[in-house]
Structures are given as structure tokens and as C-alpha cells.
Amino acid sequence: MFKSKKARLLLMLVTCILLVFGMAACGGGGGGGGxxxxxxxxxxxxxxxxxxxxADIAFVLPADDKLAINDRGWIQETWTGxxxxxxxxxxxxxxxxxxxxxxxxxxxAITTAINSxxxxxxxxxxxxxxxxxxxxxxYPDTYFITVEGNGAEDAGLSNLYALFHQSDEAGFLAGxxxxxxxxxDIGLVTCLDIxxxxxxxxxxxxxxxxxxxxxxxxxxxxxHHYVHTAATSPDVQTLCASWYEDGVDLIIxxxxxxxxxxxxxxxxxxxxxxxxxxxxGAMSEMVLTGxxxxxxxxxxxxxxxxxxxxxPGGTYKWANLNDDAVGLxxxxxxxxxYGYKISDYxxxxxxxxxxxxxxxxxxxxxxxxxxxxNSDALDALWDAIAVKNVKFTNIY
Numbered sequence: 001m002f003k004s005k006k007a008r009l010l011l012m013l014v015t016c017i018l019l020v021f022g023m024a025a026c027g028g029g030g031g032g033g034g035x036x037x038x039x040x041x042x043x044x045x046x047x048x049x050x051x052x053x054x055a056d057i058a059f060v061l062p063a064d065d066k067l068a069i070n071d072r073g074w075i076q077e078t079w080t081g082x083x084x085x086x087x088x089x090x091x092x093x094x095x096x097x098x099x100x101x102x103x104x105x106x107x108x109a110i111t112t113a114i115n116s117x118x119x120x121x122x123x124x125x126x127x128x129x130x131x132x133x134x135x136x137x138x139y140p141d142t143y144f145i146t147v148e149g150n151g152a153e154d155a156g157l158s159n160l161y162a163l164f165h166q167s168d169e170a171g172f173l174a175g176x177x178x179x180x181x182x183x184x185d186i187g188l189v190t191c192l193d194i195x196x197x198x199x200x201x202x203x204x205x206x207x208x209x210x211x212x213x214x215x216x217x218x219x220x221x222x223x224h225h226y227v228h229t230a231a232t233s234p235d236v237q238t239l240c241a242s243w244y245e246d247g248v249d250l251i252i253x254x255x256x257x258x259x260x261x262x263x264x265x266x267x268x269x270x271x272x273x274x275x276x277x278x279x280x281g282a283m284s285e286m287v288l289t290g291x292x293x294x295x296x297x298x299x300x301x302x303x304x305x306x307x308x309x310x311x312p313g314g315t316y317k318w319a320n321l322n323d324d325a326v327g328l329x330x331x332x333x334x335x336x337x338y339g340y341k342i343s344d345y346x347x348x349x350x351x352x353x354x355x356x357x358x359x360x361x362x363x364x365x366x367x368x369x370x371x372x373x374n375s376d377a378l379d380a381l382w383d384a385i386a387v388k389n390v391k392f393t394n395i396y
Contacts, residue, residue, distance in 0.1 A: 054117030055092035057082055057303065060109055060132075062125045062230075063101040071257045073277040074295060078124050078147055081299025088300075089307065094118075098128075106131025114139050120306050122299070126150040126196055136160045143306045143313075147299065150195045153316035162316035163302050168203030168363060169352060170291035170326035174252055174274055175207020176348045177289060177328060179220065181338035183250040183272070187243045188224040188378075189236070189262065191255045198366050198377045200254040200276065200291060205381060205392070206363060213389035214357075223248070224378050225395040230256035240265035240273075250274070250288075263287065281332020288334040289345075293319075293326045321353040321360075 059082050061075055070076050079095060086093040096113055098105035106128040110121050114135070122145045123132045129151040136144045136157045144160040146152040152162040178186055186208060190201050205222065212220045223243070227236050236258045240251055244265060251273045253262050259276060266273040266286035275281060275290030298319050305311045319325035328345055336342070355361050369384040370377055378394050 053094070055086075055094040056118065057086055057091055057093040057120045057122065058110075058113035058118035059093065059095040060106065060113070060121060060123040060128055061095060061097045062127050063098040063105055063109075068257075069095055072280065072283065073256055073259065074148075074293070075124060075257075077278045077293075077295040078122075078299055081296040082122060082303070084296060085300035085303045089304075098131075101127055103130040103134065107134050110135040111139070114142050119143065120145065120303065122147065122303070123149060126194055133157070133160065143311060145302050145306075147295070147302075148196045156314055158313040160314070161302065161305070161312050163298065164316065164318045165293040165295070165298070165325055166199075166318050166320035167291065167293050167326055168199045168206075168365070169321050169360070170293060170328065171200040171203020171254075172207035172210070172352060172359070172363065173203075173328050173345070173348055174289070174291040175204045175209075176211045176352075177335055177340055177345060178250055178252060178274070179208055179211035179215065179217065180344065180348075181250075181288070181335055181340045183338075184217075184220050185248045185250075186220065186222045187240070187248045187251040188222060189240065189243075189251055189253050189255060190224065190226050191230040191258055192228060193226050193377055195366060197254045197256070201378060202364065202366055202381055203291070204252050204254075205378065206385070209385060209387075209389050210357075210359060213387060218389070220390040221393070222390050223393045223395055227255070227258065229258055232258055232261050234261070236261035237265045241269060244269035244271040252276075252291075259283075275329060279329035279331040281329060281334065285334075287332065288338070289332075290329045291326070292329050294324065298323070298325050321349065 059079055061069065069079055082093050096109045098109040110131060113121060120143045124147045126149055129146060129149045132144055132146055132149065133152065133155045136159055140159055142159060146162045148164060149162055152160065188201055188204050190197050201224065208220065208222055225239065227239060229236065240262045243251060249271060251262055253259050253274065253276050255262060255276065259280065262273055263284040263286065267284055271286065272288055273286050275287045278292055280290055281287045327349060330342055333342055352360050364381060364384050366377055370380040376394060382392050
């Protein structure tokens with residue numbers, strides 16, 4: 001059961017206090033269109049300007065205190081989309097980090113925002129889905145948008161819309177780039193075994209395997225490991241450093257807030273890596289490109305539907321190549337050092353978009369091949385790949 005009214009009011013007060021403190025401490029903002037955020041955008045004074053109790057739009061973050069609004073990844077990029085929309089349309093916006101990573105915690109953060117006057121709730125990730133759905137049921141006059149909220153697509157509520165990104169298409173293109181750039185010993189490192197991260201890695205492995213077969217390259221080795229954290233960690237840096245020392249010449253991540261740990265290892269070893277989520281090329285000279293989703297572009301479109309009368313409640317959308325919502329980062333493109341030009345990437349983008357060789361329509365999905373929820377996601381994919389063109393090792 002949920003808390004009493006008195007307890008809710010007390011929690012609302014505490015949350016609002018934490019909100020203002022958290023924003024002043026953490027900073028916020030970021031560059032749009034898949035760009036890495038600038039130092040100015042991370043400035044605490046800039047962030048504090050958005051600490052508005054009762055703002056029109058409330059953005060609910062994943063409740064990991066190490067994944068701040070300025071994570072220089074998907075959280076910050078989503079917040080950038082919220083800010084851009086609010087600024088362009090005369091709306092106010094703010095953000096909340098729930099007190100804990102539970103259904104109750106998310107529900108309380110959301111109802112705090114609603115009771116403070118917010119008319120739109122946007123939540124990010126799979127963790128808030130249950131709390132978001134419960135709040136949407138209890139507050140039918142409030143609009144709810146979930147981004148990458150696996151499970152929300154089945155809610156069927158007229159005041160809730162689920163937006164997803166076909167990031168396996170971006171991951172596939174990253175795999176194409178890696179093999180086309182001549183990399184032979186490739187590491188895939190993933191933060192958590194959850195659908196929003198596995199979708200990227202499914203794309204990476206299939207893109208590598210497809211391109212190796214297409215180019216007739218027979219000596220590519222791929223290793224994968226879950227690090228079980230989405231925050232910067234010396235353990236992640238140590239793992240990546242050991243891979244580089246063992247001969248890995250490129251690491252492709254899906255690490256959320258742990259990505260800087262990879263970059264530190266790459267800098268120390270002077271070995272190459274990709275970024276993820278947004279263009280992270282400014283964070284390290286070792287970053288060649290990276291698979292991205294353009295949240296700063298797609299989020300404002302979803303928010304606009306609330307105010308222009310076209311809100312698609314009860315439905316969900318997978319934004320994809322057709323929407324130019326996913327792809328590779330080109331702002332700090334360094335793949336040309338390896339003979340893979342932006343024009344080559346554009347050709348690969350169009351080939352995948354147009355389903356050349358059946359690559360797009362034939363892409364395997366976790367929801368289809370992972371029939372046993374207790375199985376390893378990448379093992380399930382590898383077992384399902386009919387023609388194996390690379391050596392794959394899953395490290396547990």
C-alpha cells in the first residue's frame with residue numbers, strides 16, 4: 001500500500017528540498033542533437049535556474065545517485081530535449097531524482113511533482129515504469145511520457161505514451177564501422193543485463209558479424225562482459241585496461257555513466273574506443289565515433305503533442321533510422337584515420353535503412369530469441385545467429 005496522506009506531504013517537502021539542493025550540486029543541461037554537453041551547460045548556476053517546484057514539465061531520472069543530470073550521456077541528452085522544448089514554448093521544467101530505486105520511490109517522486117502543479121511527467125528508463133503506470137492510473141488528467149521505459153508499451157492508458165529508440169540499428173552501424181575500420185580484436189562492454197542496454201549490444205554483435213562475412217574477413221574476435229554497474233568505477237577501468245593489455249584494439253561500450261572509466265583506460269593505453277548515447281568525442285581523443293540516439297530531437301516532438309492536441313495516449317513508438325533518431329556520432333569523427341569516411345558511413349546508413357541484404361528486416365531481437373529469462377542475453381543472440389563469421393566469447 002502507498003503511504004498515508006500525511007506521509008506523502010512530508011515526503012513531498014523533503015523531495016523538493018532535495019531537488020533544489022541536488023540541482024545546485026549536480027549541474028545540468030547539454031548540447032542538442034546528439035552533441036556532447038559543454039562546460040557552460042554543466043554550470044551549477046545554469047542548472048539551478050530550472051529548480052522550479054510546480055514546473056509545467058517534470059523530468060524523473062533513474063534513481064541512482066551516481067547518475068546525475070549531467071551524466072554526459074542519455075540522461076543529460078533527454079534533459080536537453082526537455083529544456084529546449086520548454087524554452088521554445090514558454091514552459092517551465094524541472095527534474096526529480098527519487099529517494100530510492102523502487103516502485104514506491106518513483107510513485108512518490110511523480111506524485112510530488114503533480115501535487116506541486118506539474119502537468120506533464122516524463123520518466124526515463126525501465127526502472128520508473130511501474131511507478132509511472134500506477135501514477136498514470138491515479139492521475140488521469142496528467143500527461144505521462146516514458147522514454148526507453150520497457151513495459152510501458154503494454155499499459156494501454158489514454159494519458160500515457162511510450163517513446164523508444166531503435167538503438168540496435170545504431171549499434172549495427174557501429175559494428176559495420178568497427179570492422180570496416182580494420183579492427184580485429186573487439187571488446188563489447190555492457191553495464192547491466194536489461195533491455196535498454198542489450199538492444200545496443202545486439203546491434204553491435206550483429207553488425208560486426210554481418211560485415212565480417214560481407215568483407216570476407218575470417219580472423220575477427222569479439223568478447224563481451226557485463227560490468228554490473230552504470231556508474232564510474234575503478235573496476236570498469238581495470239577491466240578495460242586488462243583487455244587493451246591483452247590485445248583488444250577497440251572497445252565498444254554501453255555503459256551509461258560508467259563510460260568515462262573506459263575513456264580513462266583508453267587514454268592510458270593509447271588504444272581506441274567508441275562512445276555511446278551522444279557524441280562523446282570531446283571527452284577523449286581515443287574516441288573514434290559512437291552509436292547515438294538523438295533524444296534532444298525526439299523528446300521535444302513527444303512533448304509538443306501534449307500541447308498541440310495530438311497526444312498519442314495509449315500507444316508507443318520506436319523511433320528509428322526513418323526518423324533520423326539513431327545513428328553514429330559525426331561531430332568528432334576520427335574513423336577516417338582508419339579509412340572509413342563519413343561518406344562510407346552515410347552509405348551504410350542508407351543501405352541499412354533500405355534493408356539491403358535483408359539486414360534490417362532480419363535483425364534479431366532480444367524479445368524473440370531470449371525465450372528463457374534466466375539465460376544470458378548475448379548467449380541467446382549468438383545461439384540464434386545462423387551464420388557465424390567471427391569468434392565470440394562471452395565472459396561471465
